[in-house]
Amino acid sequence: MGESSICQVRATVMLYDDNSKRWVPAGSESTSISRVQIYHNPSANTFRVVGRKLQADQQVVINCPIIKGMKYNQATPNFHQWRDHKQVWGLNFGSKEDATLFANTMTHALDTV
Numbered sequence: 001m002g003e004s005s006i007c008q009v010r011a012t013v014m015l016y017d018d019n020s021k022r023w024v025p026a027g028s029e030s031t032s033i034s035r036v037q038i039y040h041n042p043s044a045n046t047f048r049v050v051g052r053k054l055q056a057d058q059q060v061v062i063n064c065p066i067i068k069g070m071k072y073n074q075a076t077p078n079f080h081q082w083r084d085h086k087q088v089w090g091l092n093f094g095s096k097e098d099a100t101l102f103a104n105t106m107t108h109a110l111d112t113v
């Protein structure tokens with residue numbers, strides 16, 4: 001049994017650059033919308049966030065496991081963020097509905113792992 005996508009939203013995936021104290025777009029320089037999904041592997045009971053640019057190249061801009069105890073911060077209604085072991089991710093959602101859907105799925109994942 002492989003992984004299946006349990007939620008799909010549109011968001012710009014950002015990384016916080018500690019040196020410049022700025023948010024920079026993940027992946028190649030261009031700030032653009034990605035399709036961001038949460039995948040669930042039921043046999044391993046693992047979840048991860050995967051984002052691909054909507055542009056032709058479908059570049060993977062985030063592939064981040066959802067780790068037990070991770071804090072998911074809804075900084076604003078459509079900008080949410082979390083830390084992994086080495087960086088801070090930010091999602092700038094295309095809509096508040098997408099933000100709510102993603103947050104609900106992330107919360108479910110964090111309650112389950």
Ligand SMILES: CCOC(=O)[C@@H]1C[C@@H](CC)[C@@H]2C=C[C@H]3CCN(C(=O)[C@@H]4CC[C@H]5C=C[C@]6(CCCN6C(=O)[C@H](Cc6ccccc6Cl)NC(C)=O)C(=O)N54)[C@@H]3C(=O)N12
Nearest residue numbers: 014016023071072073075076079081082083088089090092
């Ligand atoms: C409107 C104009 O927006 C902007 O120009 C930029 C570009 C906008 C998108 C393209 C983006 C949108 C929305 C706002 C919302 C506020 N915000 C910030 O960055 C705030 C302001 C101060 C700054 C300081 C630190 C910083 C960065 C790194 C992480 N962090 C923390 O505070 C973490 C948070 C956290 C809490 C709990 C759990 C996990 C985590 Cl991660 N705390 C800790 C304890 O880790 C942070 O989030 N910060 C955004 C912003 O400015 N911008």
